Amino acid sequence: MKKVLLALIDGMRPDGMIAAGHPFTKKLMEEGASSLNTTTVFPSVTLPCHMSLFHSVPPTRHGTTTNTYMPQVRPVNGICEQLAAAGKTSAIFYNWEQQKDLARPGSLCTSAFFAGRTFGYDVANEMVTDAAIACVRHCAPDFIFLYLGYTDEEGHAYGWMGEEYLASIRQSFDCIERAAAALGDEYTVIVTADHGGHDRGHGTELPEDMTIPLIVRGADFPAGSAFEDTSILDIAPTIAELVGAPCAREWEGKSLVGRAK
Numbered sequence: 001m002k003k004v005l006l007a008l009i010d011g012m013r014p015d016g017m018i019a020a021g022h023p024f025t026k027k028l029m030e031e032g033a034s035s036l037n038t039t040t041v042f043p044s045v046t047l048p049c050h051m052s053l054f055h056s057v058p059p060t061r062h063g064t065t066t067n068t069y070m071p072q073v074r075p076v077n078g079i080c081e082q083l084a085a086a087g088k089t090s091a092i093f094y095n096w097e098q099q100k101d102l103a104r105p106g107s108l109c110t111s112a113f114f115a116g117r118t119f120g121y122d123v124a125n126e127m128v129t130d131a132a133i134a135c136v137r138h139c140a141p142d143f144i145f146l147y148l149g150y151t152d153e154e155g156h157a158y159g160w161m162g163e164e165y166l167a168s169i170r171q172s173f174d175c176i177e178r179a180a181a182a183l184g185d186e187y188t189v190i191v192t193a194d195h196g197g198h199d200r201g202h203g204t205e206l207p208e209d210m211t212i213p214l215i216v217r218g219a220d221f222p223a224g225s226a227f228e229d230t231s232i233l234d235i236a237p238t239i240a241e242l243v244g245a246p247c248a249r250e251w252e253g254k255s256l257v258g259r260a261k
Helices: 014-020 023-031 046-055 079-085 097-102 121-138 150-158 163-183 232-243
Strands: 003-009 033-039 090-094 110-113 143-148 187-192 211-217
Touching (some): 014 211, 023 211, 090 097, 097 110, 143 163
Parallel strands (some): 003 143, 003 187
16 A cells, blocks of 8 residues: 655646756656646535545535534544544644544544744745654654645735745655655655635635645556545545555545556
């Protein structure tokens, strides 16, 4: 079975990723499979999108429709719960505190939070990356989630697609490149976003808000290939298949394994 690193850059538009021009972006796309037209969920807001990514159902089913977590009335297992039930280990590293509710108690082997509001999101990006690398040296979890919040912060502060925004994408890919190098070939690397943005906000059904990039590099994904008709809901089933755990019965997404052309 494989191990997986899921690196998520909050608020990264596909055209922003390309415009930022980080060399590691090009390398990942050349060595793996990618989509510049993956669809997120509505509302295109950070916590609802993350809940949908982890639980492979839309916000109408998991119940979190704002950045305030709402306990599920009819609970659906997320990635970490499914992996824990299969005897696999998960670790989460994040710099936006609301992410604490993505995994239920008992489903993680470790986690680390460094507040972007306290340290600055650029510094907190580096801190969560350092923590993820250190964790791998000790226990090499089967699934690692690395959340990088700097780009969304710069989008709100200066505007999506401005130079500050693009610079934050480049810094985020510096972090991902460093983590991927430390983890080695044992890990399939998935890079994505939760939503895009326009002007100085997001949350609408505009394509700029609803379209995210998706890159997957690993032995199961042909170099230079492309995905079609992909959704943020497909990420949890992909991770489960790669790591060797069953999908939850309620999940609506489909694994990306075997879908790249």
